[in-house]
Amino acid sequence: MSRTTTPADLAPHELRILVAVDRERGFSAAAQALGLTQSAVSHSIRGTERKVGAVLFERGRKGATPTPAGAAAAAHARRVLRLLDTLVAEARGAARGDGGAGGSATEGTLRIAAFRSAALHLLPAALERLVVSHPGIRPEVRVVRELGAGTAGEVAEGRADVGIATLGGTSPVPAGLIGDVLIEEPYALVHPAGHPDPRSLPLVDWHENCGSYTREWWGKQDWIPSATVLTEDDGAVLSMVSRGHGMAIMPALSLTGAPDTVEITDLGTERPTRSVGYVTTPELAFSVAVRALIRELRAARA
8 A cells, every 4th residue: 555745754854955956056056065966965865756736846057946835945944954953862862861941051052143233231230140051052142133023023934043033013913933022112202412492303204114113103204304315224324313313213222332422312102112022933832942041131121
């Protein structure tokens, strides 16, 4: 009696090849990265496509371009492979009898995606405590611009275990992920210190600040002009303002450690706020490393 082939038949090595082709955008480059022959990679992808029942890559002279099915499959493959890594790390901890899934001996990399101000001002204290309580965990932080899918997208795609993300309003926790708010940070007006009429200054803004949480409030403020200077990040905004080139409206994290050459003015009770929290996958939410990081993030902001 023949056995029905299902996606569950995919083996870890097939997932690794799928992820490599997606990452390298080519069979030859993936083969080189994995130490395999191109024919072995091609054969594996054909087998995976047969098992999945969909074309995963468009082959052409420019390499291998993932189809929508291929992009989705690669994201799931990265998450499955990450879960297998977690399984090994926590099982070894349990075998040593030193706390296992609830203890402090888990070893391995913890991949964190964070936007710039969170990486600068929210993560460091939490990571300092994390490596003391869990010395086997090796945090890797990657700064990701909070545009489009942002840090949550890195988690959904399996490229990060935890994302420090903006949540709520126009940035809900994406479907398939879980998360919670860590802090609510208010926006404030920042301007050159001592300026007699800061609201008359031109606006300095940055891309991340333009498309999200404050839009409704922003649209009701007839005193806010269109940006005359648009920079790449909040650090550049603060530098421009500190040198007298304009004013800006910025969230509290971005204003941490602001120089004496700027003044921060409260925008009143109707000021906009931004929710900053974490997102992770349901399967990694119960891992030692992710739970430990979340605990330290909460403690750092207590």
